[in-house]
Amino acid sequence: MFSKSCEYGLRAVIFIAEQSTLQTKVGLKTIASAINSPEAFTAKILQILTRNNIVTSIKGPYGGFMIEEYRLKEITLSEIVQILDGDKIYTGCGLGLKQCDDKSPCPLHFKFIEIRNNLKKMLEENTLHDILFTDTEKNVFWLKT
């Protein structure tokens, strides 16, 4: 569904968000080890997310990554996916045709866009805050993998 970059990115952001609610800034090593991702590659992804104002980075000793409290209710999963994977997933044809619209639908079009739009809706409707506080178990259990 998502690229590896996007998967790591989402995991990293959720982890940083989690720690930010605890007023804790986290460094690259901590993040990579927590979400089980390659360190240098994760660094690249965090650079992109920093440039796009999803996370805030602080250089130097005692530096690290964090997300401002007020941003947690603004940032949606959709934005993160959009930044890392582009919007092919939101607008692209299921069969890979260049055009995808109701005027020139491929044989899968109407069935496919229903799924695609549900995905889009789900990602747009969920902010980081939602993800953190709708987690049924309310823990960091998922980090174990």
Added chain:
Amino acid sequence: MFSKSCEYGLRAVIFIAEQSTLQTKVGLKTIASAINSPEAFTAKILQILTRNNIVTSIKGPYGGFMIEEYRLKEITLSEIVQILDGDKIYTGCGLGLKQCDDKSPCPLHFKFIEIRNNLKKMLEENTLHDILFTDTEKNVFWLKT
């Protein structure tokens, strides 16, 4: 959503199916040009689909690819996707974690599997026959891209 192989594969199969309902066998060149895909690459994909009994191939002069009439109501989109892209799309975690089940859900799990299951359901419910004869316009208009 799907890999390029899978996109070409689905397009090829739908095209062959369409032609098969007209009792027409089609060759590689015709297929690749109709669905706008690279010829040699399409050949590889058709080999896989032949090995997996989705399409029937006939070698030699007057040869080509076809799908038996009775198979049109048996073959689902799901099978084709499964053959070409595996089942990561049906069972994989949205965040790329190794395990995905209700017992150790990631923060996206319950929202994600809903989408994933809808996609799976849609692909499983639609046979080639369905795709060909539910096409609102009932033409090959979509081939133009």
Added chain:
DNA sequence: CTAATAAAGGATAAAAAGATCCTTTTATAT
């Protein structure tokens, strides 16, 4: 039987995605 045609399959190449390494910049504590 032979020539021609078309798919199968092996080998290779190109492009993209995933991943690593090393140097530079910025900030902090002492």
Added chain:
DNA sequence: ATATAAAAGGATCTTTTTATCCTTTATTAG
């Protein structure tokens, strides 16, 4: 000021995906 810690960024490498080329195998018409 200096040493140190951490992110930023450039260069490079690896793996996977996408794509091409060429040889082999099977089939058919004449």
